[in-house]
Amino acid sequence: MNAAPPAANAMPKVHYLNVDYGIRSWLFTIDHKRIALLYLGSITLFFVLGGLFATAIRLELLTPAGDLFESETYNKMFTMHGVVMIFFFLIPSIPATLGNFLVPMMIGARDLAFPRINLLSWYIYTLGGLFTLFAILSGGVDTGWTFYTPYSSTYSNTNVMATAVGVFILGFSSILTGFNFIITIHKMRAPGLTWFRLPLFIWAHYATSVIMILGTPVVAIAIALVGLERLFHIGIFNPALGGDPVLFQHLFWFYSHPAVYIMILPSMGVISEIVCCFSRKKIFGYSFVAFSSIAIALLGFLVWGHHMFVSSQSMYAGMVFSILSFLVAIPSAVKVFNWTATMYKGSVMYNAPMLYAMGFIGLFTMGGLTGLFLSTLATDVHLHDTYFVVAHFHYIMVGGALMGYLGGIHFWWPKISGRLYPEAWARFSALIIFVGFNLTFFPQFILGYLGMPRRYHAYPPEFQVLNVMSTAGASILAVGYAIPLIYLFWSLRYGPAAGPNPWQAKGLEWQTSSPPPTHNFPETPVVTEEAYEYYPGAEAERV
Amino acid sequence: MSDQATTLAPQFEGLAQQKESAIFGMWVFLVTEVMFFGGMFAGYTAYRYRFHEAFTAGSDHLNLLLGGVNTAVLILSSFTMAMAVHSAQLNRRRALIVFLVLTMLLGSTFLGIKAVEYSHKFHEHLLPGPAFQFEGADPQHAQLFFSFYFAMTGFHALHMVIGVALLAIMTWFAWRGRFSAEYYNPIEVSGLYWHFVDIVWIFLFPLLYLVGHHG
Amino acid sequence: MSHDHIVSPKLYLGVLAILLVGTALTVAAARVDLGGLNIVVAMSIAVVKASFVVLYFMHLKYSHRLNWVFGAAAMLWLALLIGLTSTDVIARLTE
Numbered sequence: 001m002n003a004a005p006p007a008a009n010a011m012p013k014v015h016y017l018n019v020d021y022g023i024r025s026w027l028f029t030i031d032h033k034r035i036a037l038l039y040l041g042s043i044t045l046f047f048v049l050g051g052l053f054a055t056a057i058r059l060e061l062l063t064p065a066g067d068l069f070e071s072e073t074y075n076k077m078f079t080m081h082g083v084v085m086i087f088f089f090l091i092p093s094i095p096a097t098l099g100n101f102l103v104p105m106m107i108g109a110r111d112l113a114f115p116r117i118n119l120l121s122w123y124i125y126t127l128g129g130l131f132t133l134f135a136i137l138s139g140g141v142d143t144g145w146t147f148y149t150p151y152s153s154t155y156s157n158t159n160v161m162a163t164a165v166g167v168f169i170l171g172f173s174s175i176l177t178g179f180n181f182i183i184t185i186h187k188m189r190a191p192g193l194t195w196f197r198l199p200l201f202i203w204a205h206y207a208t209s210v211i212m213i214l215g216t217p218v219v220a221i222a223i224a225l226v227g228l229e230r231l232f233h234i235g236i237f238n239p240a241l242g243g244d245p246v247l248f249q250h251l252f253w254f255y256s257h258p259a260v261y262i263m264i265l266p267s268m269g270v271i272s273e274i275v276c277c278f279s280r281k282k283i284f285g286y287s288f289v290a291f292s293s294i295a296i297a298l299l300g301f302l303v304w305g306h307h308m309f310v311s312s313q314s315m316y317a318g319m320v321f322s323i324l325s326f327l328v329a330i331p332s333a334v335k336v337f338n339w340t341a342t343m344y345k346g347s348v349m350y351n352a353p354m355l356y357a358m359g360f361i362g363l364f365t366m367g368g369l370t371g372l373f374l375s376t377l378a379t380d381v382h383l384h385d386t387y388f389v390v391a392h393f394h395y396i397m398v399g400g401a402l403m404g405y406l407g408g409i410h411f412w413w414p415k416i417s418g419r420l421y422p423e424a425w426a427r428f429s430a431l432i433i434f435v436g437f438n439l440t441f442f443p444q445f446i447l448g449y450l451g452m453p454r455r456y457h458a459y460p461p462e463f464q465v466l467n468v469m470s471t472a473g474a475s476i477l478a479v480g481y482a483i484p485l486i487y488l489f490w491s492l493r494y495g496p497a498a499g500p501n502p503w504q505a506k507g508l509e510w511q512t513s514s515p516p517p518t519h520n521f522p523e524t525p526v527v528t529e530e531a532y533e534y535y536p537g538a539e540a541e542r543v
Numbered sequence: 544m545s546d547q548a549t550t551l552a553p554q555f556e557g558l559a560q561q562k563e564s565a566i567f568g569m570w571v572f573l574v575t576e577v578m579f580f581g582g583m584f585a586g587y588t589a590y591r592y593r594f595h596e597a598f599t600a601g602s603d604h605l606n607l608l609l610g611g612v613n614t615a616v617l618i619l620s621s622f623t624m625a626m627a628v629h630s631a632q633l634n635r636r637r638a639l640i641v642f643l644v645l646t647m648l649l650g651s652t653f654l655g656i657k658a659v660e661y662s663h664k665f666h667e668h669l670l671p672g673p674a675f676q677f678e679g680a681d682p683q684h685a686q687l688f689f690s691f692y693f694a695m696t697g698f699h700a701l702h703m704v705i706g707v708a709l710l711a712i713m714t715w716f717a718w719r720g721r722f723s724a725e726y727y728n729p730i731e732v733s734g735l736y737w738h739f740v741d742i743v744w745i746f747l748f749p750l751l752y753l754v755g756h757h758g
Numbered sequence: 759m760s761h762d763h764i765v766s767p768k769l770y771l772g773v774l775a776i777l778l779v780g781t782a783l784t785v786a787a788a789r790v791d792l793g794g795l796n797i798v799v800a801m802s803i804a805v806v807k808a809s810f811v812v813l814y815f816m817h818l819k820y821s822h823r824l825n826w827v828f829g830a831a832a833m834l835w836l837a838l839l840i841g842l843t844s845t846d847v848i849a850r851l852t853e
Contacts, residue, residue, distance in 0.1 A: 224698075
C-alpha cells in the first residue's frame, strides 16, 4: 500500500471540486459531495469549540479546590461541552459528512433523492448553530445538555431559550438527512444492487436514518414544551402546577437514548468497510452484521428508561427497562465478534484507518461492557451520576463514534480530496489518540467507582492523582486531534495524487475517479457481485 | 419529451422513479409528524387518566358547537383536496385551481373559527399562566388541560397555516400550467400533508371537546 | 411502472359522507354515559374515520407496499411512546 502505481494516478481534469469556483458555487450547490464538505467544515468548527469547553473542564479538575471557575461557570462549561459535542458534532458527524458523500456513490446513484432538501438541511444546521453560538456568547446555559425540568423550564436564569431554539432547529436538519437517506436507499439503487449486496455502511446508515425520523420529532416537541413553559408559565412539567417533571425525561430519552445509536451506528458501518478492506477478506456473516444494525436501531427504542432508574420512575418500569437494556448487548456483541472473525486469518495491513478501526473495536467493547454495569438496576444506584457514567459514554462516543469518524475520514480522504494523506503521520496520530484517550478516561472509571460525582467543580483531595492523570491524557488527546487537522490540510496541496482506488478496495465509490465527477459515474454502474469480494489471491499485486 | 426534460430532476432515471420517491418521501415525512404530535398525545394520555375530573371540567368550557363545525369544515376541505388531486390526474387545470382555492378557503375558515375560540378562552381567563382563573374543584389540573389544549391545537393550527401557504404556491404553479396528467407530484404530496393534518384533528376533536358532555 | 389509480368522485363523496356521519356519531356517543368505555368508543370511531382518510383520500389502498410499512411503523412507535410513557407517569402519580 506504500506506493500505489504511479502512471494511472493523474487527477481527472474536471471533478466536483473544480467544476465551478467561487463562494456562490458552494453556498448554492446541490451536489451531495459539496454539501458533505460544507458539513465537514461546520462540524469541525463545532468540534474545536466543544474541545475548548472540555479543556476548561479538565483544567478546573486538575486541582481538588474549585479554584479556576465559580461553580455556576463550571455548570455552563460542561453544559455547553455536552450541547455542542452531542447535537452539533456527534449527531451529524458521520451521516452528514461521510454519509452524504458516500451513500449515493455506494449505491451507484447520481445524487440523493432530494438534493435541495439536502442543502436545506445544512442551512438549518447553520441556523441552529448560530442560535446556540448566540446563547453561548450571551452568557451560556447551565442546565446540563439534558435540559431536565423543572430546573430548565422554571428556575434557570441562563440562556435556556436560545439554546433550546438552537437544538429544536437542529433537529430538523437531522430529520431531513435521515429522510433523504431512507428514500435514496429505497428508490435509487443501481441495477443489480439488491439489499443483500449493499455495503454494510449503507445498512448502518439506513438504521441510523430510521432512528432520526422516529426519534428526533419527540425531542423536538419535548424541547418546544420546555420553551412554552418558560414563555407562558404553563405547568406540564412543573410539579408546583400539578405537572410531572419526569414526563420530560421520558420524552427526552425516548429520543436521546436512540440518539446514542445515531452516533455509533454510522461508525460501525465505517468499521465494517475498513476491516474488510485491510484484512482483504469478505465480512464474516454479512447478514448478521446487517441485521444487527437494524436490531440495534429497533431495540434502542425500548431501553430509554435506564437513564431514569433513580428519577422516581416506577419500580416496575425500571425492571422492564433494565432487562430490555441487556438485549442491546447481543447485536452489539455480534458486530464485535464478526469484525474479529473477519480479521482472523486475513492478511491484515496496519494502515491508519485500520488502526482507528482496531482502536474502535477495543474501546467500543470496553464502553459496551461497562454499559451492562449501568443497565443493572442495583449497580446503577451506586454508579448513577458518577464519573463511571462519564467514562462509559465517552468510551462509546469518543472511543467509538469519534474513532470511527477519524478512521472513515482517513479511509475515504483519497476519494474526497483526490490526494493521499501522509501515512506515517497518520499512524502516529492514531496511536497518540488511542493512548491519550485511555489515559483520559480509564481513570474516570475508577473515580466513578470510588464515588466521585459528575458535574462538580471541586472534589476531595484523595481523587487528585486520578484526575491529574485524566487531565494529562486530555492534553495528549488534544495533540492527537491537532495533528490530522494539520496534515490533512497539508495533503490538499502537497499530497501525491491518489488515483481512483489507492486501497484496491471493493465498492462502487472506488470505481470512479478521485475526486469524482459531479454526477459520480460516467454511466450508471451495474452490480453483479456481493459486497467485499476480496480475494486472498489478489495479495501478490499489492506488495 | 421536452415536457419530461423540464420536470425530471437529473438524479432520477425516469418520471416513475421520481414520482415514487416523492410520494414515499411524504409518507416518511408524515411518520416524523406522527411522532411530533405523539409526544403531546403521550403526556395528554397520562394526565387525562390521572386527573379525569379536572379534564372533564376543563373540557366543558370548550364550545362544542364551534369545535363540531370546525371538524365538518376540515373534513370537507379534505374532500375538496382529494378532488383537486383527482382533477390534476385528469389534466383538468381549471377544476384543479377551483378545488385548490376551495380547500384554502375551508382551511382559512377553520383557522378563523379557531381564532374566535381562542379569543373567547382569552377573555374567560382560561389561557394558562399567571392570569389563569377557573371556577371549579381542581383549577390546578384544569390548567393542565388548557395547557394541552393550547399546545395541541396551537401546533395543529401552525400546520394548517403551513398547509394553506403550500396550497397557495400550488395554485400559482397550477395557474402557470406547470402540472399535467404525467407530472402532478407536488399536488399529490401537498394532498397527503393536508389529509394528515385533517387526521390529527379527527383525534383532537373527541380528545379535547368530548371528555365530558355526558347526558 | 406505477400506473396512477384514479378514484371516482363518487367514492370520494361516499367517504365524505362516512366521515360526517362519524363526527355526528362521536358527539352523540359522548352524550351517553358509558363510564370508562366512552373514550374507547370515541377513539374507535376516530380510528375508523382516520382509516378512511388514509385508505381513500391518501390513496394508501392503491399505494406501494413500502408506504404501508412506514405507516404501520409510525403507528407502532406511537403506541410504544404513549404506552411506555403514560403507564409510568400514571403509576407514579397515583401512588
